[in-house]
Amino acid sequence: MADNYKETECLVIGSGIAGATCAYVAARAGLKVCLLSKRSDPNTTNTYWAQGGIVYTGHDDSPELLVDDVMRAGRGLNNRAAVEFLAANGPRVVREILIDVAKVAFARNGDKGELDLTREGAHSVNRILYSADNTGREIQLALMAVLRSMENVEIITGATAIDVITLRHHSTDLQARYLLEDRCAGAYVYCEEKKEVVTILAQRTVLATGGLADIFLHSTNEKGTVGDGVVMAKRAGVDVINMEYIQFHPTTLYIPGEKRFLLSEALRGEGARLRNLRGEQFMQRYNPELRDLAGRDEVTIAIWDEMIENGEDHVLLDVANYIDEDPAIRFPTIYATCLAAGIDIKKDPVPVVPAAHYFCGGVLVDRCGRTTLSGLYAVGEVSCTGLHGANRLASTSLLEGLLWGYEAANDIVDQMSRGVTIAFPMLTSVRDWIPTGYVENEDPALIAQDWLSIKSTMWNYVGIVRTHQRLKIAIEDLRHMYLRIEDFYRRTPVSKEIIGLFHGAQAAILVTDAALRNSTSVGCHFIRSNKGSTRRFPAMPGGSEIAQHV
Incomplete structure (x- = not known):
């Protein structure tokens, strides 16, 4: 980045399958796209580590059969319209984007080289495309190769989003406060290389930041997957839903x-x-x-x-x-x-x-990935389409990210082509980032200890088996920790580590608060009565043996 100010038409925050697909489809239509990755390599995503595969369509399969499987896994709490939309359109987009454009090397069999299909838990038939046990890696590398070949796509690495920009809150134009409908106008982003915050203004902003499973002590997720997107959306007043549904692999x-x-x-x-x-x-x-x-x-x-x-x-x-x-x-x-x-x-x-694996809730979106804040989209694991309900069916996450990334981009292209944009004077009235503080220097020991406290609390009290008592203890402890972390954040110069801790603490509270408010045990929100004998839970890897009521 040349300075601390940048403009683009479509800002995509996150480079996994959802963000990469969205960036490709928007750029294919001619839009100027800026794709951000918080890591030094944009291929370092949860998508990259996905092993199993992506739902396609099998022999003796049908959209209706897939709908039944997804609804059953989600315990009937799914958004049926989203499930039916995925079943009807997902395979077509797999063919168009992954097979025809990205040319992902899915496994094939027979003399004719037909696509091979496997089966995973709770699926009725073999309908899953795969590439050995590194399907996600093949998809990620293929999509990124396509994006790197496009002149109107700028990929920025080492970029950690801090806040989404909204006109009511961040414009210096006093008239912006009277807007009946607030609007997203980009994001404030910390650039690790420059050690500074950059204001990126955009006509459309897409959150594709992934989930939050790394707030748990034991997780399958890439390090730093701590809920950045859902927390930024919540702070901007965007609706979030189903925060309690955390799937453990x-x-x-x-x-x-x-x-x-x-x-x-x-x-x-x-x-x-x-x-x-x-x-x-x-x-x-x-x-x-x-x-x-x-x-x-x-x-x-x-x-x-x-x-x-x-x-x-x-x-x-x-x-x-x-x-x-x-x-x-x-x-x-x-x-x-x-x-x-x-x-x-x-x-x-x-x-x-x-281990903690997948976030079934997130930022509430419609069929096109639109959130309740105009100009802001969310796709992939950060979003909640309602597809998964109370529990996700295996190998549906990659397809959801692909399809909603595709649909969000098409909606953005359609709106931009019709002139639905932010006027230039209003867009450029956005103020620069206000520094968080200069008083204290970052202390790695404090950050490490706070993270250990958050992750241990989430694992022991908001983990696989929950009780009302554990959740009450957890929310009290997390809120107390957050007050200290927020003060630390406000007084300390901004950094990737400080941002991650600040966001992770907020994400932990959102999950725990939602779990405490929902007394119905269903799917991956599993609650047991506080009554009963106290048993010794076996020591989990990296943790200590603790007494818990079951």
Whole structure:
């Protein structure tokens, strides 16, 4: 960035499948696009790490069958219109963008080279496109390669969004306060290379910042995925919804002291089975029909209960005895990662535990990704289309990000072509960023301790199994921490680390407050009565054994 001021037509904050698709479709129509990544490499996204695949359409499949599967996984709390829209239009956009344009190397079989399809938990048929066990990586790299070839797309890395700009709050034009409908006009962005805040003005702004699972002690998400987008939207007065629905992935590699590595649901889709440490398969006790292919919330709770009942700190995933295809070929990334940890999945059972994985709620949007703030869109995991309801069906997240990124861009192009824009004098009346403070220097030890407190509170009290008592304790502790963190934020020069902590603390409160307000136990918002005996929960990786009521 040459200075601390920039203008563009479409600002996209986030470079995963949703943001990249939105940027491509908008740029394809001729718009000037600015794509931001908070990391040094725009390919460092949650999309990149997605293993399993993306929903397409299978043999003997139908939109109606997919709708039934998605609604069942979401416990009927889904937005049916969004589910039907995805089922009817998703496969077409996969074909157009990923296969025809990006030319993603999905697995193929047979002499004719037909697309191969696999199945994952709670799907009725094989309908999932994949590329070994690194589907997300193939998609991410392919989309980014397309964007890099487009002259009207500027990709800015090391850029952390601080706030969305709204005319009522940030314009120096006094007439802006009388606008009946407030409007988003871009964002304030911290540029890590320059160590300064840049004002980026835009006719349309798209949040594609991903989820918030890294506010939990154990997470499958990329480091720093702490809810930036949903927090910025909430501060701007935008509606958010379903904040309590946090999906925990049932199977991540259990190596004490190491970061959680996701073990794709496709392993169980191909036949792998869960066992406790006594060697017993247990899923038939929890879901006799689907067993190991039950929904993620069911499998996660089953694993958790097995660990509690048996005093174990993990369970086992048996790949060797149930998958016919060579795991080293079908799942090369998983095979190599496990082997590096001393586990040969061709012979050895894999120790697994659940971890925070996916945010089913977010910024409320319509079919085109429009939020309740004019000019602001949200796509991908940061948004809540209502598709997932109370629990997400496997391999729908990539498709949701793709489809809503596509639709948001088309809506932006349509509005811009009709002249629905912010007048230049009003746009340029936006004031510069007001520095947060100069009093204290950033203290890494304080930031690290605050993060440990937030993540431990979220894991122990707002995690897989919740009670009213735990949630009350959590909200009190988090609000107390936030007051100190906010004061620290206001007094300290801005930095990526300070912004992340500030946003993460707010995201934790939003999730916990929503969970406390919703007394209905459903899907991945699992509540148990405070009454009953106190049991010792087994120590989770990196955590200590704690007494909790169940």
